[in-house]
Amino acid sequence: MDAIVGQEDTDAEDKRDVLISVRDLVVGFGDRTILNHLNLDIYRGEILGFVGTSGGGKSVLTRTILGLVPKQSGTVEVFGQDLDTLNESQRSAVERRWGVLFQQGALFSSLTVKQNIQFPLRENLKLSQSLMDDIAYAKIEMVGLKCDAGEKLPSELSGGMIKRAALARALALDPDILFLDEPTSGLDPIGAGDFDELIRTLQQTLGLTVFMVTHDLDSLHTVCDRIAALADGKVIAQGTIETMMESHHPWLRAYFHGTRARAVRSER
Amino acid sequence: MAPASLLDVRRDGDELKAVGAGVWTSENADTLEQLVTEAARATGQSRSAQIDLSKVERMDTFGALLLERLRRAWTREGVEPRVVGLKRRYSVLIQEMSRTGLEPHPTPRRHEAAVERLGHNMVNIFEDAARLLNFVGATVAAFLRMLARPRTFRFTSMVNQIDRVGLRAVPIIILITFLIGCILAQQGIFHFRRFGADIYVVDMVGVLVLRELGVLIVSIMIAGRSGSAYTAELGSMRMREEVDALRVMGFDPVEILVIPRLFALLIGLPLLTFIGSMAALVGGGLVCWFYGGIQPGVFLDRLKDAISIDHFLVGMIKAPFMAAVIGIVACMEGLRVGGSAESLGAHTTASVVKAIFLVIVMDGLFAMFFAAIDM
Ligand SMILES: Nc1ncnc2c1ncn2[C@@H]1O[C@H](COP(=O)(O)OP(=O)(O)O)[C@@H](O)[C@H]1O
Ligand SMILES: [Mg+2]
Numbered sequence: 001m002d003a004i005v006g007q008e009d010t011d012a013e014d015k016r017d018v019l020i021s022v023r024d025l026v027v028g029f030g031d032r033t034i035l036n037h038l039n040l041d042i043y044r045g046e047i048l049g050f051v052g053t054s055g056g057g058k059s060v061l062t063r064t065i066l067g068l069v070p071k072q073s074g075t076v077e078v079f080g081q082d083l084d085t086l087n088e089s090q091r092s093a094v095e096r097r098w099g100v101l102f103q104q105g106a107l108f109s110s111l112t113v114k115q116n117i118q119f120p121l122r123e124n125l126k127l128s129q130s131l132m133d134d135i136a137y138a139k140i141e142m143v144g145l146k147c148d149a150g151e152k153l154p155s156e157l158s159g160g161m162i163k164r165a166a167l168a169r170a171l172a173l174d175p176d177i178l179f180l181d182e183p184t185s186g187l188d189p190i191g192a193g194d195f196d197e198l199i200r201t202l203q204q205t206l207g208l209t210v211f212m213v214t215h216d217l218d219s220l221h222t223v224c225d226r227i228a229a230l231a232d233g234k235v236i237a238q239g240t241i242e243t244m245m246e247s248h249h250p251w252l253r254a255y256f257h258g259t260r261a262r263a264v265r266s267e268r
Numbered sequence: 269m270a271p272a273s274l275l276d277v278r279r280d281g282d283e284l285k286a287v288g289a290g291v292w293t294s295e296n297a298d299t300l301e302q303l304v305t306e307a308a309r310a311t312g313q314s315r316s317a318q319i320d321l322s323k324v325e326r327m328d329t330f331g332a333l334l335l336e337r338l339r340r341a342w343t344r345e346g347v348e349p350r351v352v353g354l355k356r357r358y359s360v361l362i363q364e365m366s367r368t369g370l371e372p373h374p375t376p377r378r379h380e381a382a383v384e385r386l387g388h389n390m391v392n393i394f395e396d397a398a399r400l401l402n403f404v405g406a407t408v409a410a411f412l413r414m415l416a417r418p419r420t421f422r423f424t425s426m427v428n429q430i431d432r433v434g435l436r437a438v439p440i441i442i443l444i445t446f447l448i449g450c451i452l453a454q455q456g457i458f459h460f461r462r463f464g465a466d467i468y469v470v471d472m473v474g475v476l477v478l479r480e481l482g483v484l485i486v487s488i489m490i491a492g493r494s495g496s497a498y499t500a501e502l503g504s505m506r507m508r509e510e511v512d513a514l515r516v517m518g519f520d521p522v523e524i525l526v527i528p529r530l531f532a533l534l535i536g537l538p539l540l541t542f543i544g545s546m547a548a549l550v551g552g553g554l555v556c557w558f559y560g561g562i563q564p565g566v567f568l569d570r571l572k573d574a575i576s577i578d579h580f581l582v583g584m585i586k587a588p589f590m591a592a593v594i595g596i597v598a599c600m601e602g603l604r605v606g607g608s609a610e611s612l613g614a615h616t617t618a619s620v621v622k623a624i625f626l627v628i629v630m631d632g633l634f635a636m637f638f639a640a641i642d643m
Contacts (some may be wrong), residue, residue: 109507112377112612126298132336134369138333141368148374155607174294174328206329206359 017044018080019177019209020065027057027064027073034060036233037074042177047203047210049220051255052230058213059103061230065211066100079176088201089255096124099170103163103181107154112139114150120172139168142205144198160191164198171202177209178202184216192216196223217256229255275303277310284314284347286338289323292331304334308341313493317342322353330360332365339366376568396622403600406532410522427527433494433529434536438543440493441450445485445544449477449551457560466560470567471574473552478579482545484631490537491623495598499527499619521603530595530608537591538584545583578643586634590627597623 017177020042024059042048051059059077063069065076076083078094086094107116117136121127129134139151156160169180183199183230184192195218203210214220220227220241228238231251236243245256245257274296276287286307287422292300311317319338324331342349354362380388414421427435444533451632457471511521551573556562561602599617 038588064614109608125294128298128301131301131330133373136334136339136371138329138365138368142329142364147371149512151374153376153608162619173330174330205364 006103017043018046019078020211021077022061022065024076025064026071026072026085027060028072033185033233038230038234040050040228040235040238041209042209043226045207045253046225047199047212047223049224049227049232049258050211050213051215051220051227053251054215056230057233059181060228062211062213066098066179077087084100096120096173097176098179099173099175099177100179101163101170101181101183103154103185105154105166107152107162107166107169112153113145113157113168114152115268116154116165116169119168124173133171138169140165140169142171143168144194144200161197163187163195167198167202174206175208177211179215180210180212182215183215184214189218193218193222199223233244275307275308279310279312279314282313282315284311284317284342284349285348286317286319288319288321288335290325292327292334293323294328294330295332296359297334300331300334304341304383307338311342311345311347314333317347319351320422321350321351321404322357324355327355327358329360329361329365332361333369335362335443336365336369342597346579371503373429384565389399395643396402397633399604400596400600404596405446406522406597407526407599408420410520410527412522413520422524422528425524426531428538429529429532431491433532433629434494434539437493437536437540439546440538441486441489442547444489445482445548446551448481448485449548449553450555451474452481452548454559456557461560467559467562467566467570469556470552470562470570472557474549474571474575475551475579477545477548478575479582480631480635482548483541483583483586484627485548486537486541487498487587487594487627490533490540490591491594491598491627495531495594495623496616496620498595498598499602499605500612502599503615505606506603507607507612513558522599524597526595526603527597530592533595534588538587541583541587545580549570582634582638582643586631589630589634593626593630594623598625 005027018041020040023038025035025038025040026033036211038061040061049060050061056213060069060126064071066080067076074202079097081090081094083094084092090192107113107237108119111119115137117139121132121135123201128233137147137150140147145161145164145168149165155164157165163186167183180199184195187195196216199212200223202208212219214224224241226238227241228235228246229247229252230236231249236249237247237252244252247253247256274288274292276289278285278287319335321327321335327335337579339349339351351362382479453469453473456472457466460469460472504509505525511525514521514524515568553564556567557564559617598619601615601622605615
């Protein structure tokens, strides 16, 4: 690609541009409060790692931001718009700008991988079949799958391939922000490392903002720009990995200084 | 913005110049694709080419992919273009795109042609019969194993299933058989009256309901209601590898999942047949009374003369066989579900259709059998 000559980017972006802002969020089921006056900001262009106890409400927060779980109070602003005040067409415009990788992949089981990726394209854009095919295969290759995976059904894929295919579908419309719920859980350490690398590359290539729920200390060290920790229904700390390691909160100390954490650090 | 300004191609002597502008993202992808297709053919006699992207404000994968298409098309024509004016933040994306799409796409999955499907279906009929026999064998084997160790019988599970397929089906079974009884009696009275043979309607209703209709209606209802539920349950357990989990823990899925369900039907369906037959007789009796003017006392006397215990037994003997057919077909289809939601749907449909078909075939065989032994 030496024929391509780069040019300085003139419209440098404001790095502290807030894409998603959650304020005073309360979510519960029955009389159990899961999220209790939670505040969180996600900035443009960052990879935010979100950690917390298992069953602490990380998935619930993600699903609340996405509008899949009703909230009891508080506001969620996405791209500067309060989701509650939007009408249907404004809302679907917002939804086109985010991509979601569900914990189990959630690929449509009766469609091939290619058709899964083309599904959002078909619904949202008027494109020729040849362009849709090219786009689908470009995404398949971008997430590190082989071309022949395109004609496979989800039941014919391995766990890691399902995650990649689901990622390709999440990226189908070139979203601005990508939500990942435990993307590396269930992958072997090498597969998980590769996946982290992939997220990093894609984030740089596509200029993505990434919200990543994770348990993987490796991912937190290698790919996350910033980390937020959830405990007792609130974000108890946020900042770089160094800030987190210095925190005195008992849960954070146990998390970042436990045996697993020490093992991870001694490897580096 | 006029769509044409997304991409302008001009010829400047020997040099081909494309000037891109505006927003090269998914929203404009269809327009841009057309422009790129036109531009790709416009090489003519040019010796060199240049693509100027300095006026492109935004670009995403769609734009980058189309740029790559144009670049490749011109390169194929022998004029490799220089790409200039590209914003630095997009260069990674464009490099990434230049690496993709070099391999040919795999051929799409073929849909079966009608003739081909017909052929497959014919072969399937025989395979299905073999599979059914196979499954019956596995069930009997599991049953015998269980007899050897009666303590392993999953009694609680069976009671739970009886509650679901038997007890909870009672209201709908009563309602439907009652209505069928009413309709039967009404039609009988309406047509028999012309011959002055009203009273024979009691014979007809009694014999038909006890011998045939009671068990048939109930079996068809249960195939639709519980057979489909069995298939869907076992099918989704297969999709989530729960059946494999049982197997690797050393359990036989047939023993744990199929036997209790089968027994629940074997117990539930005869009971429902009895209840349904009675409800149909009540319906018939009520219509005879209100529509035909046949007093309940007269109806009962006539019924006593018209039917014997044999008629009742014929219906009841058939019931457990129908239950076995429904249960076995439903469980077999459930355990054959593959990985997709579509396959779950297909097998649930197959389960209901096959069960109803086999119920009717069995009923015909029984009719011949009972005629032969004069029952
Ligand atoms: N739909 C629901 N109904 C009731 N409780 C729920 C529901 N979804 C999640 N929960 C509860 O909310 C808590 C947080 O769950 P989740 O967000 O999935 O945890 P995690 O942080 O591991 O992702 C859990 O205790 C879970 O039982
Ligand atoms: Mg979760």
